[in-house]
Amino acid sequence: MVSMDPDYSRQVALKDIGAAGQEKLARSRVLVVGAGGLGSPVLQYLAGAGVGLLCIVDDDSLAPSNLHRQPLYELADAGKAKAELAGTALAKINPGVRVETHCERFGAANARALVSDHDLVIDCSDNFRTKFLINDAAVLEHKPAVFASVYQYEGQIQVYKPQAGHACLRCLWPDATIDGLVGNCAEAGVLGPVPGALGAMQAILALEILLDIGAQLAGELLLVDFLNFSTLKLRAPRRKGCGAPACCLIQGLDADDATLEIELRSLDEALTRGWQILDLRSAEEVAARTIEGSHMPMADLLANTASLPAGPTYLLVCATGKRSLAAARELRKAGFSVRSLAGGLARLHGSG
Numbered sequence: 190m191v192s193m194d195p196d197y198s199r200q201v202a203l204k205d206i207g208a209a210g211q212e213k214l215a216r217s218r219v220l221v222v223g224a225g226g227l228g229s230p231v232l233q234y235l236a237g238a239g240v241g242l243l244c245i246v247d248d249d250s251l252a253p254s255n256l257h258r259q260p261l262y263e264l265a266d267a268g269k270a271k272a273e274l275a276g277t278a279l280a281k282i283n284p285g286v287r288v289e290t291h292c293e294r295f296g297a298a299n300a301r302a303l304v305s306d307h308d309l310v311i312d313c314s315d316n317f318r319t320k321f322l323i324n325d326a327a328v329l330e331h332k333p334a335v336f337a338s339v340y341q342y343e344g345q346i347q348v349y350k351p352q353a354g355h356a357c358l359r360c361l362w363p364d365a366t367i368d369g370l371v372g373n374c375a376e377a378g379v380l381g382p383v384p385g386a387l388g389a390m391q392a393i394l395a396l397e398i399l400l401d402i403g404a405q406l407a408g409e410l411l412l413v414d415f416l417n418f419s420t421l422k423l424r425a426p427r428r429k430g431c432g433a434p435a436c437c438l439i440q441g442l443d444a445d446d447a448t449l450e451i452e453l454r455s456l457d458e459a460l461t462r463g464w465q466i467l468d469l470r471s472a473e474e475v476a477a478r479t480i481e482g483s484h485m486p487m488a489d490l491l492a493n494t495a496s497l498p499a500g501p502t503y504l505l506v507c508a509t510g511k512r513s514l515a516a517a518r519e520l521r522k523a524g525f526s527v528r529s530l531a532g533g534l535a536r537l538h539g540s541g
């Protein structure tokens with residue numbers, strides 16, 4: 190009869206792991222932010238490896254367009270909360286692993302508490318704002334973090350390990366960032382297995398950090414291009430003075446979003462309020478689905494805010510609500526009365 194108990198013999202057989210290493214994994218607590226294309230393989234591999242506690246934070250629900258890069262899920266579950274679905278799937282892979290699920294957004298309000306409560310945080314998010322929030326919380330709480338980003342056929346991966354003097358995200362990109370200016374998967378497209386491969390690499394690095402084996406990308410940034418299968422390691426020097434406040438801008442990050450974003454059932458509600466609709470999508474996106482209001486691609490808007498009349502309240506609209514939120518932050522800084530359509534057109538459409 191086949192045993193139904195978790196069996197770690199194939200990794201325990203590695204001389205750097207052994208029974209002692211397996212016990213280390215069983216005692217480990219890992220926070221995974223994002224249960225999407227990167228999070229799928231990260232969660233599956235870490236559950237399979239017997240990491241003691243996996244905490245999943247994701248406020249999104251499953252969409253059919255996710256499935257080409259998120260094999261953790263099934264089409265029949267479209268519309269359900271991903272964090273819950275991931276928790277159920279992991280319990281089947283390894284009932285010996287404790288799974289905590291948070292169907293909420295990783296934001297400035299909960300970032301530090303979540304990060305401080307775990308041994309390691311893995312960034313499986315798809316936006317720069319979340320990545321920098323994770324960074325800031327990791328720097329402030331002196332916790333290691335594994336970052337990955339994916340764009341179309343490419344990815345990059347970085348480890349922040351404060352004890353080992355690694356550079357943090359802000360050491361490399363001190364002037365970051367207006368989220369939404371760079372395409373995300375919804376807008377730029379991505380080949381499904383690319384985040385899968387990067388996520389698998391994050392899982393490897395996570396296990397090596399928990400087990401304290403290997404070089405763990407110390408002082409390096411790894412770039413991978415899956416169109417020509419090239420990899421490049423760049424030097425990633427730690428900035429002098431890395432730490433608060435230079436590498437921790439967390440304080441100013443999230444406070445205003447609640448008052449910037451608005452949920453609407455239809456765009457008519459905005460018109461009824463006398464708001465002016467600005468559609469920030471690209472010409473191609475507009476051609477595929479036209480809406481009321483003026484069309485002004487995001488880059489044009491940000492380059493021409495000075496010529497925008499200051500009187501009306503603007504409702505910024507894009508496909509998923511990310512570009513519009515990023516642009517709304519900039520317009521508010523510039524003194525405009527502005528709101529961002531939460532969830533973008535995708536959510537309007539979803540609610541009929």
Ligand SMILES: [Zn+2]
Nearest residue numbers: 357360431436
């Ligand atoms: Zn830094």
